[in-house]
Amino acid sequence: MNTDAAPRLGLEDRLAGGDPDAFRELVETYKRKFYGLAFEYTRNHADAEDVSQIAFIKVYRSIGTFQKGASLNSWLYRIVVNAAIDHLRKRPMYPSSYPDAGLNEASPAMTDPVRTVEASALRRSIDAALDVVSERERAAFLLRHDHGLSLNEIADTLDVSVGSVKSFLHRSARKLRKELVRSGLRLSEETPHA
Amino acid sequence: MLKKRRRREEEAVVLFRKRVRPDPGSEYWDGYWDRLQARLASEPEAVPVRAAQPPARPGLRLFRLAALPAAAAALLIAGFFMGRWGGRKPVPVPAGSAVVQASDLDLRTNRYLDRSRRILLALVNYTPATKDPYGLDLPGQKIASGELVREASVLRSDLTKARERRLEKLVGDLQTILRQIANLEAGADLDAVRIVQAGVEGRDILFQISLAGMRGAPAAGPAATPARPERAT
Numbered sequence: 001m002n003t004d005a006a007p008r009l010g011l012e013d014r015l016a017g018g019d020p021d022a023f024r025e026l027v028e029t030y031k032r033k034f035y036g037l038a039f040e041y042t043r044n045h046a047d048a049e050d051v052s053q054i055a056f057i058k059v060y061r062s063i064g065t066f067q068k069g070a071s072l073n074s075w076l077y078r079i080v081v082n083a084a085i086d087h088l089r090k091r092p093m094y095p096s097s098y099p100d101a102g103l104n105e106a107s108p109a110m111t112d113p114v115r116t117v118e119a120s121a122l123r124r125s126i127d128a129a130l131d132v133v134s135e136r137e138r139a140a141f142l143l144r145h146d147h148g149l150s151l152n153e154i155a156d157t158l159d160v161s162v163g164s165v166k167s168f169l170h171r172s173a174r175k176l177r178k179e180l181v182r183s184g185l186r187l188s189e190e191t192p193h194a
Numbered sequence: 195m196l197k198k199r200r201r202r203e204e205e206a207v208v209l210f211r212k213r214v215r216p217d218p219g220s221e222y223w224d225g226y227w228d229r230l231q232a233r234l235a236s237e238p239e240a241v242p243v244r245a246a247q248p249p250a251r252p253g254l255r256l257f258r259l260a261a262l263p264a265a266a267a268a269l270l271i272a273g274f275f276m277g278r279w280g281g282r283k284p285v286p287v288p289a290g291s292a293v294v295q296a297s298d299l300d301l302r303t304n305r306y307l308d309r310s311r312r313i314l315l316a317l318v319n320y321t322p323a324t325k326d327p328y329g330l331d332l333p334g335q336k337i338a339s340g341e342l343v344r345e346a347s348v349l350r351s352d353l354t355k356a357r358e359r360r361l362e363k364l365v366g367d368l369q370t371i372l373r374q375i376a377n378l379e380a381g382a383d384l385d386a387v388r389i390v391q392a393g394v395e396g397r398d399i400l401f402q403i404s405l406a407g408m409r410g411a412p413a414a415g416p417a418a419t420p421a422r423p424e425r426a427t
Contacts, residue, residue, distance in 0.1 A: 040215075053229070122212065126213045128373060131343045131344055131369070135351045138347065177203060
């Protein structure tokens, strides 16, 4: 399920050719994806903006190293994942910011306060569950199920084999489910673990 | 069996897709390009997008292919003579080598343990009987714990790569306890606090952190580890 195929036609060539409009087009196409992936790692609006912008700056500066014929999607996502992980490694000793009260926790269509609270609780449970999986499992899971990358693209992004990606995906889904059950969410055919 | 397992995994994925990601709003997205442009302009190393390399001509490519073995042979010969008559010099440690990476890992691990210790100390020393509302800054502890839980995944991965299994396990234990703190309900759920306190004491977490501090750094090696006392049962 890859929804980005159409706008990328010819974008690589124009980027490599130094076309400034192409870079803007790339930013417009990928800004929400970059921010979204960065947010999954940082869980913080300011840091997610910082990481996504750092990733775009890296793209801008290293577009000449992009190999023609390679997957632009994989190349871009590799840059964001690396930027997010670098950010986590360089995180300051104490949190610089607090949860983002200004952010909409629920979708605009969600006006029912009960549903809003439920959505918020679900998000917190899933965030906590995602913290359990390893770095690469989390990246593979998010790229597949949140960003719709193909197995090959994920393999290119993480620089591993397709078999490893499948393994990451199985393991992450299994751990995620286990943690969600532990957090009290009711899933079918499952006995909660202690 | 396999189908059942696959179905259960898919159930987790379906639930994951149901969650809503916080959105900063349309004003934020409208100004994104301008902010990025301003940042690009202000960054000291700002350089224009590199132009595409022109495709190499076939003749030039053939010449390069033929020249490669000759260049390699020349390098080998030069290396042979340099090694023979050049004398031996100490090999400098390149930046980004294992030594540099190890010290960086030490620093991050020590920092992580120190931050965790502060949170755990505040929690362990909190006595609900005193009813001091300022004794435990639960929202602050929860936020800091959440940050540490997220950081733990990356740190554990790095410690595994550095074969620091004991520290990796300690960070794993801390991750579990910090997650419990991060998930504590607002409004001082005292029973939950007691459960976390019991977890900290039961696993000798503070002792293990002190032990890691005594070792100074992960690079010290397992030989420097003193014997772990028996846990009181």
